[in-house]
Amino acid sequence: MSSKLSKLLRSPVVLAYAGLTDEELMAKIQQGSLSAYEALYNRYEVSVWNFMRVKISDEQARLDLAQDVFLKLFNSASLFKTDQAFRPWFWAMIRNVIIDHFKRKDALSSSMIKEEIQDDQINENQLFNDPTFDLLVQKNHSEAVENCFNHLTDSQKEVLSLQLFSGLSLQQIADQVKIKPGAVKSLLFRGKDSLMKCLERCT
Amino acid sequence: MKNKKWNELQKKLSQEAPTRLRHNVFSKIENERDTSFLKMGTIAASLMTVAFISFWSWQKTSMPLIEEGVVESIEMQELLENQDLFAEVDTMELEEEDWQILIGATI
Incomplete structure (x- = not known):
């Protein structure tokens, strides 16, 4: 564990709000609590940043967009209904910020439709618990993995990065990108397959 | 899950x-x-x-009129001209001067 992370985990804000759910923290933010916001920020800072890293190659643009996401979270807190789930709401917001940035919502949706091949036959357990894949990733340097990841199609990158960093379920990812869960599995499977082939070439 | x-x-x-x-x-x-x-x-x-x-x-603008009793008597006239006169006015609280206006208005 990095020193920054261990320091963060011991901070009074994290300790005070550790037992609260995201939705409870949002309720406190709606009442004007900046500490609750800080606690929520701490929970999502790393995952949002890494999702942005996958999506946005330009570092300054990535920083600006990550900043926009967190400011939007604070400014739109009053719009959140505390009886709804926070995570899908928040990730929808993140995706919208990115889509707005690129102004290519239609292009992204059409590329999704092209790849929307439903495949319910893919075994989830086989897809996620693959020792060969894990070993290949482990053997390669971060740069090589990132390079291979960047060679995936936009749709594959989209669902893979949501799977890796958002903590959303397959159904929730499907709802976010507006395709069927079978199509999400198919994109994950093909993305993983492409990554494996690329990493094999690098090894 | x-x-x-x-x-x-x-x-x-x-x-x-x-x-x-x-x-x-x-x-x-x-x-x-x-x-x-x-x-x-x-x-x-x-x-x-x-x-x-x-x-x-x-x-x-209003205080001098109130002090001179102008506003009160105008309001009283308006009240007396109202059909629901006795529903609006608490007759127990009327002064002698008010009674005179009341009698004049109802005749």
Whole structure:
């Protein structure tokens, strides 16, 4: 564990709000609590940043967009209904910020439709618990993995990065990108397959 | 349901967020809060000024009339001209002068 992370985990804000759910923290933010916001920020800072890293190659643009996401979270807190789930709401917001940035919502949706091949036959357990894949990733340097990841199609990158960093379920990812869960599995499977082939070439 | 993940891939693609991000976000929020407090203060001050001016102007124009009894008698006349006269007026609280106006109006 990095020193920054261990320091963060011991901070009074994290300790005070550790037992609260995201939705409870949002309720406190709606009442004007900046500490609750800080606690929520701490929970999502790393995952949002890494999702942005996958999506946005330009570092300054990535920083600006990550900043926009967190400011939007604070400014739109009053719009959140505390009886709804926070995570899908928040990730929808993140995706919208990115889509707005690129102004290519239609292009992204059409590329999704092209790849929307439903495949319910893919075994989830086989897809996620693959020792060969894990070993290949482990053997390669971060740069090589990132390079291979960047060679995936936009749709594959989209669902893979949501799977890796958002903590959303397959159904929730499907709802976010507006395709069927079978199509999400198919994109994950093909993305993983492409990554494996690329990493094999690098090894 | 616990989300399944490719832990190795996640580790390789993960990086700590730069401290600049935290700094930028929180300083912007602080600034926005300060600005909104300032705005609210300005609005409150403006409302108080308007309220004071309204009160002052009312006092200046209406008080002499009230003191002279002009306003009271006009209001009483209006009340007496109303059909629901006795529903509106508490006759127990009427002064002698009011009774005279009341009798005059009902004849």
